[in-house]
Amino acid sequence: MREPARVLAAALMVMASCGMTAPSHAAEPVEVEMPPGATQCSFSAWMSFREEAPVPVRAGPSGTSAILGYLPIADDGDEDPINVEFDVVEARPGWLKIEHQTLESQDDDDRAAPSRPLFQGAGWIPAGAAQVGVQSALGYARPDPDSPLVIDLGDDWLTEVAYVEAIRACSGAWLLVDYAPYSERGSSGVLDAPPAGKQSAGTAWFRGVCSNQKTTCDMASVDRRP
Numbered sequence: 001m002r003e004p005a006r007v008l009a010a011a012l013m014v015m016a017s018c019g020m021t022a023p024s025h026a027a028e029p030v031e032v033e034m035p036p037g038a039t040q041c042s043f044s045a046w047m048s049f050r051e052e053a054p055v056p057v058r059a060g061p062s063g064t065s066a067i068l069g070y071l072p073i074a075d076d077g078d079e080d081p082i083n084v085e086f087d088v089v090e091a092r093p094g095w096l097k098i099e100h101q102t103l104e105s106q107d108d109d110d111r112a113a114p115s116r117p118l119f120q121g122a123g124w125i126p127a128g129a130a131q132v133g134v135q136s137a138l139g140y141a142r143p144d145p146d147s148p149l150v151i152d153l154g155d156d157w158l159t160e161v162a163y164v165e166a167i168r169a170c171s172g173a174w175l176l177v178d179y180a181p182y183s184e185r186g187s188s189g190v191l192d193a194p195p196a197g198k199q200s201a202g203t204a205w206f207r208g209v210c211s212n213q214k215t216t217c218d219m220a221s222v223d224r225r226p
Contacts, residue, residue, distance in 0.1 A: 030141045030148040030149075030150055031141060032141050032142075032150060032176075032203055032204060032205070033141060033142040033143070033147075033176075033205070034168070034169070034176070034203075035168075035169045035171075035176075036093075037092065037093075038090055038091065038092045039090070039091050039092075039169040039170045039171060040089070040090055040170065041088045041089055041090055041091050041096070041097075041170035042087075042088075042089070042170070043087070043088055043132065043170070043175070043209055043211060044085060044086065044087050044088070044132075044211035045085070045086060045088055045096075045098075045130040045131060045132045045167075045211060046083045046084060046085045046086075046130070046131055046132075046211075046213040047071050047073070047083045047084045047085075047086075047129055047130065047131065048083075048128065048129055048130065048131040049074060049081070049083060049131070050163070051073050051129055052073065053073065054070035054071060054072050054073055055070060055071040055073075055125055055126070055129045056069075056070055056125075057069050057070065057071060057098070057119050057121075057123035057124065057125055058123055058124045058125070059123060059124070060124060061092040061093075061094070061095035061097070061124045062095075062124075065124065068119060068121065068123045069118075069119020069120075069121070069123070070117070070119055071084045071086075071101065071118065071119065071125065071129075072084065072103070072116035072117060072118060075116070082103070082104045082213065082214075083103075083131075083213060084101055084102070084103050084118060085101070085102050085103070085211075085213070086098040086099065086100060086101045086102070086130075087099050087100045088130060088167070088170075089122075091127070091167060091168065091169050091170050092124075093168070094126065094127050094166075095124045095125070095126060095127055096124065096125055096126075096127050096129075096130055096167060097122065097123070097124050098122070098123065098124070098125055098130075099121065099122040099123075100120075101118055101119065101120050101121075103116060103118050126166075127166040127167050127168060128165055128166040130164075130167055131164055131213070132159075132164060132167070132175070132209050132210065132211060133157075133159045133209070133210035133211070133212065133213075133216065133217065134157060134158035134159045134164065134175075134177070134206045134208055134209060134210070135157045135159075135208035135209075135210050135216060135217060135219060135221075135222075136157060136158060136206050136207050136208030136221075136222050136223055137152060137153035137154060137155070137156055137157055137158065137223055138151070138152055138153075138206070138222075138223050138225075139151040139152075139158070139179075139202070139204025139205060139206050140204060140205045140206075141204070141205070142205060143171035143172065143174035143176075143205045145207075145224065147205075150202070150204040150205075151202060151204055152225075157208070158177075158179060158206055160183070161181055161182065161183040162179040162180055162181040162182060162183075163179060163180050163181075163182055164177050164178070164179055165177070165178040165179060165180050165201065166178040168203065171205070173207050173209065173222075174205050174206065174207055175205070175206055175209055176203065176204070176205050177203065177204070177205075177206060178201065178202070178203050179201065179202055179203070179204075180201040181200065181201075207222040208221070208222045208223070
């Protein structure tokens, strides 16, 4: 994954046909603030269901660092699978430092879930291996609601229409995320897959982080429009 110091919002804009529109006031490309080094984090996440193999937890933020253990993937046989959850305490380019890993041992019917070996302890995982919900439609150039608006999803939250591809950085209640749309809202108001070639990935700062992988979080809206 490329980690440029700055990213132009021209690469972040998503076509209106995908239900994602650039702010109308943006006459020129907007630069998104990209912290060059480590940022401190304080949020919880779960392992992405897009992972197809156990994720190694490493001693440092590098693919050559020693492997301390693994986070297991969800069981394909589970009707309603639950993935590993963890706290994220630091972000570096391409990597997240995690701790306090947990895995629910029972389902809603109190039946014992299959045992999956789980490394527990502090370590580093690739930034794309973590997933959160983002209950906000507005992505900004900086972790500041007065900064330029990069993307406005209208009535849809980010993770209703797009994947969080990676978490790049943290700043208080804000996360800098790479995202990729998987749905568009058509003229009938129904969400559907965007036409081939019309998907457009992006990067922006978002608030409204939800750490519940089962459902949405009960929180006041963070979106405020003029």
